[in-house]
Amino acid sequence: METAELVFLPSLAVGHLVSTLKFITQFLDRDHRFSATILLMKPPFALTPTPGNSDPPPPTSTPRIRYIHLPCPPDPPPIQILHKSPENYFSLYVESYKSLVKNAVVDLVVPVAGLVLDVFCTSMIDVGDELGINSYIFLTSGAGFLGFMFHLEARDRLVGVEFDKSEADSTIPCFTHSVPMGALPQFAFNGDGGFSSMAKQARKLKESKGIIINTFAELHQPSVWSSLSEDGIPPIYTVGPVLDLKSENRPTPDEKQSREIKGWLDNQPPSSVVFLCFGSWGCFSQPQVMEIANGLESSGVRFLWSLRSPPPPHKQLEPPSDYADVDDVLPEGFRERVNGKGRVCGWVRQVDILAHRAIGGFVSHCGWNSILESIWHAVPLAAWPQYAEQQINAFELVRELGLAVEMKIDYHRDCGYLVSSDQIDRAVRCLIDGDDAEEMRKRMKEASEKSREALVHGGSSYTSFGNLIDNMVATFL
Numbered sequence: 001m002e003t004a005e006l007v008f009l010p011s012l013a014v015g016h017l018v019s020t021l022k023f024i025t026q027f028l029d030r031d032h033r034f035s036a037t038i039l040l041m042k043p044p045f046a047l048t049p050t051p052g053n054s055d056p057p058p059p060t061s062t063p064r065i066r067y068i069h070l071p072c073p074p075d076p077p078p079i080q081i082l083h084k085s086p087e088n089y090f091s092l093y094v095e096s097y098k099s100l101v102k103n104a105v106v107d108l109v110v111p112v113a114g115l116v117l118d119v120f121c122t123s124m125i126d127v128g129d130e131l132g133i134n135s136y137i138f139l140t141s142g143a144g145f146l147g148f149m150f151h152l153e154a155r156d157r158l159v160g161v162e163f164d165k166s167e168a169d170s171t172i173p174c175f176t177h178s179v180p181m182g183a184l185p186q187f188a189f190n191g192d193g194g195f196s197s198m199a200k201q202a203r204k205l206k207e208s209k210g211i212i213i214n215t216f217a218e219l220h221q222p223s224v225w226s227s228l229s230e231d232g233i234p235p236i237y238t239v240g241p242v243l244d245l246k247s248e249n250r251p252t253p254d255e256k257q258s259r260e261i262k263g264w265l266d267n268q269p270p271s272s273v274v275f276l277c278f279g280s281w282g283c284f285s286q287p288q289v290m291e292i293a294n295g296l297e298s299s300g301v302r303f304l305w306s307l308r309s310p311p312p313p314h315k316q317l318e319p320p321s322d323y324a325d326v327d328d329v330l331p332e333g334f335r336e337r338v339n340g341k342g343r344v345c346g347w348v349r350q351v352d353i354l355a356h357r358a359i360g361g362f363v364s365h366c367g368w369n370s371i372l373e374s375i376w377h378a379v380p381l382a383a384w385p386q387y388a389e390q391q392i393n394a395f396e397l398v399r400e401l402g403l404a405v406e407m408k409i410d411y412h413r414d415c416g417y418l419v420s421s422d423q424i425d426r427a428v429r430c431l432i433d434g435d436d437a438e439e440m441r442k443r444m445k446e447a448s449e450k451s452r453e454a455l456v457h458g459g460s461s462y463t464s465f466g467n468l469i470d471n472m473v474a475t476f477l
């Protein structure tokens with residue numbers, strides 16, 4: 001084989017796009033016979049800070065990558081579907097790109113070794129089939145979530161209806177503990193297209209030539225791997241953790257704020273500070289902000305809190321932004337009272353914060369990138385999922401792996417429920433000096449070491465990556 005092209009179709013969600021871009025550069029660095037074309041769909045609405053929104057595309061130091069910005073799809077789904085189920089809307093939106101993707105691949109006029117598709121883009125497997133090109137999936141979430149997806153697909157086949165919150169805890173083959181209904185993602189209960197579209201994606205996943213997962217084998221329980229080795233499930237390749245440790249594809253934080261935070265952290269005792277940060281879409285209602293502030297204050301634990309403002313009502317589909325003045329939403333006098341012990345900030349470079357020796361715990365929404373970053377830096381978590389698949393990630397971290405304390409694993413954004421200041425107080429104290437804190441820190445340290453070992457020559461992810469390349473080359477020739 002002289003050279004071969006891989007065509008990537010990432011999803012529009014920033015968390016998916018960033019790890020996909022990183023995976024691509026790692027792939028090309030690892031095997032110089034490959035080059036990559038990245039097809040970028042137009043987001044249906046402003047999804048800033050998605051780097052793919054910008055034109056020209058995000059900078060990359062790796063040659064052999066080209067970007068193709070696809071135009072708007074000819075026949076997008078009606079926006080009303082979005083309000084019933086974002087998952088269904090995104091699936092249909094991607095599907096409406098089929099002819100544009102097909103034309104773009106045909107126009108490449110180079111031999112294409114594979115389509116590498118996001119989990120929301122499985123409909124493009126049909127395009128690959130039409131063109132005689134193998135399709136692979138790059139899954140930006142964990143293997144536990146994949147196991148759950150296949151469970152959901154089986155439910156759709158055997159029972160035919162979505163989950164109901166009043167059902168008893170569920171036995172899901174990939175997990176050793178039974179799963180409370182509340183720990184399932186919101187789409188599992190959505191009879192308006194959420195459940196059925198995710199079941200359809202899971203069915204299509206089985207038609208791929210392989211599923212590449214941003215995780216490492218040692219992280220998950222053996223039950224995950226046995227459930228994923230069942231008949232009908234394609235080969236699994238674990239290549240992670242794929243991390244954007246330099247935050248190359250992220251918004252640039254306020255540099256003055258970053259310097260001040262670093263200076264402050266430098267003066268805190270090791271492993272004493274709890275960091276609160278909730279991903280690119282994380283924000284809270286005013287009453288919830290008050291509960292968090294009161295919980296942090298009464299805990300007496302040192303903290304760094306990345307607090308972001310929800311979009312205004314007429315821009316509900318836009319991501320949060322930094323507050324012009326955080327004092328507007330915090331309890332009166334809060335910042336003066338906690339001065340020296342706690343800080344409130346806006347968007348920060350999360351990976352830099354987690355790397356600091358003063359950080360002893362991370363209150364997180366359990367987005368998969370955040371989990372991997374926390375593991376990499378050996379910081380135990382408190383799990384407070386918000387949206388997407390985060391509840392199932394939180395369940396796995398808390399109940400299956402013992403790497404996180406539970407803030408509230410059955411929390412869903414917009415559920416109308418407030419996590420109380422008492423719950424917050426308890427969880428952050430538990431994280432820093434609870435009975436199990438030392439043990440959890442030890443487990444996290446082991447997981448961190450394993451995550452690093454997985455990537456070096458001979459490690460599980462390094463080897464699996466090699467197997468993926470061998471498979472691609474063998475089936476391409």
Ligand code: UDP
Binds near residue numbers: 247277346366371373
């Ligand atoms: N992030 C960051 N600063 C912030 C919030 C988030 O650098 O203030 C980064 C974080 O390091 C992670 C990503 O944004 O890489 C969030 O991805 P994740 O999968 O955890 O959650 P999502 O944003 O997709 O919900």
